[in-house]
Amino acid sequence: MSLPHESYLIGLIGDGVTPSLTPPMHEREGEARELLYLYRPIDLLTLGLPAQSVGDLLRAARLLGFNGLNITHPCKQLVLEHLDEIDDDAARLGAVNTVVIRPDGTTVGHNTDWSGFLHAFRSGLPGAELGRVVQLGAGGAGSAVAYALLTAGVRHLSIVDVDDARAADRAAELASLFPDASVEGRTTAELASLLEAADGVVHCTPVGMAAHPGAPFDTSLLDARQWVADIVYRPIETQLVRDARAAGCRVLDGGRMAVGQAVDAFRIFTGIEPDAERMRAHFLELVESEAALAEAGAL
Template identity: 55%
Template sequence: MIHQTKVHPGNSRFLLGLVGAGIQASRTPPMHEREGDEQGLRLMYQSIDLEHLAIGPEALPELLTAAERMGFAGLNVTHPCKQAIIPYLDELSPDAAALGAVNTVVLSNGRRIGHNTDWWGFSESFKRGLPGAGLSSVVQLGAGGAGAAVAHALMTLGVRELILADQDRSRAQDVAAALNDRFERFGVHRVRISNDLKADMVKADGLVHCTPTGMDKYPGLPLPVDLLRQELWVAEIVYFPLETALLREARRIGCRTLDGGGMAVFQAVEAFRLFTGVKPDHERMLRHFIQLGSGAKEAAT
């Protein structure tokens, strides 16, 4: 059974961290620190950049032990560690267990508890940013750790048919099978693998992009621009930069669009609550995120 995070009334100091590769420009640390200040907490948030340290996910056991010994209250986890970290945790929340991906680790009472706030972050952003969007058929590009969370969110939002496309076909098949099992009460085989992306895009209401393409380190488009059309809505999870090449082309064509900023903020909102036991002000965090500007280099953590 998952333990709920409980914060002693006198606990107002929190040491937190973000573990991932290429995260030096992430907005996650300043978002948490500013909200901590607003809540009257002494909150310090450190970036633990695997790329900068010249190490890989194999160092996760050592990093977790070091974080515990230094008194960290928790860690956010991003690419390439969302799935790799799971074997080193003591417990998973129901969402993290179902998704097979963790983006938030609470370190409490000698235990490591993994959560996934990505799916809720995307869902909240979508409801606010694309109200009334058609959900009969949606194509999703990417089925990695973040993609699995987004696919779960799309199903909870009511997508009737979700079509997954990923360079690693077996990974997409695993996500599709898990989703079909999880959401069978709404009808079987609602999630399938794309065998003809062009044909699937012709009948789709919307497109969700969940790969790193479009980030500063991976510039370009994730699919041919001629597959976009004005009637399509397009959602992105990359938020550095906020306007990716995909969103720029979609807006030029006249599509309704959703950038990755909302998901970044709302996943942080829930992570902040898990770390501190304090409910943050999501509108204030969203304003701060916008103020931080563009130019960093990672997708939503």
């Protein structure tokens, strides 16, 4: 076996990122590709730092020889002003979650939230009908997912959020970027009728997470002809995923997007195409181990 030909030092900046599954996913893939690949969380909560310190942390990473950083909540917008360049998609979304630090010290921002979902959608739901799609959630993750759906070719996208104004604003922003599609913000009161006419449903709210159990809507409204995508991945088997499968729907679990983000970031950092299925298998191992530990601790 040949020796690793390169080394990479990568970090993850955000609140509460110490338990993130992204570092081990990257490191395992780096090992498989015979790279010296070290990925460390830089947890603002642990360090007692405010989100506004992201610029200082970026400068420190550059001085310390980091090759790149992933950026997560609450710094995806705050980091923009500290970058030398921002790619077109990240600029349109107004958010960066992946920063490359070039050898000359200049920085380039990317967004793999949208591309990660797009990769997950195309690989996990090939041939999905794109006529009418309902999306629940218009926050940061929802913006990236909606951008991906419209890039994939969704012709009519209805965005529903508990904050009607946020849904309307997000829809207007996206409509200006995708003039050939119909994008509209709708209210939760209209959800039942929207679901009845939908070809697909995408869920982008915290409902279904371990701390927020349950389903985001009455899943008896689902029909077997529809596809359903969830972006929640802790747990992988959310109530929405279980109910949608039981209804006969084609389903995309939230782990697909999480892996898609990591796949794209690994490629951006290294210039090497990772094995997406291998990373997916490792991710599922990590989730299963995490769930087993949590269950053991509850006994």
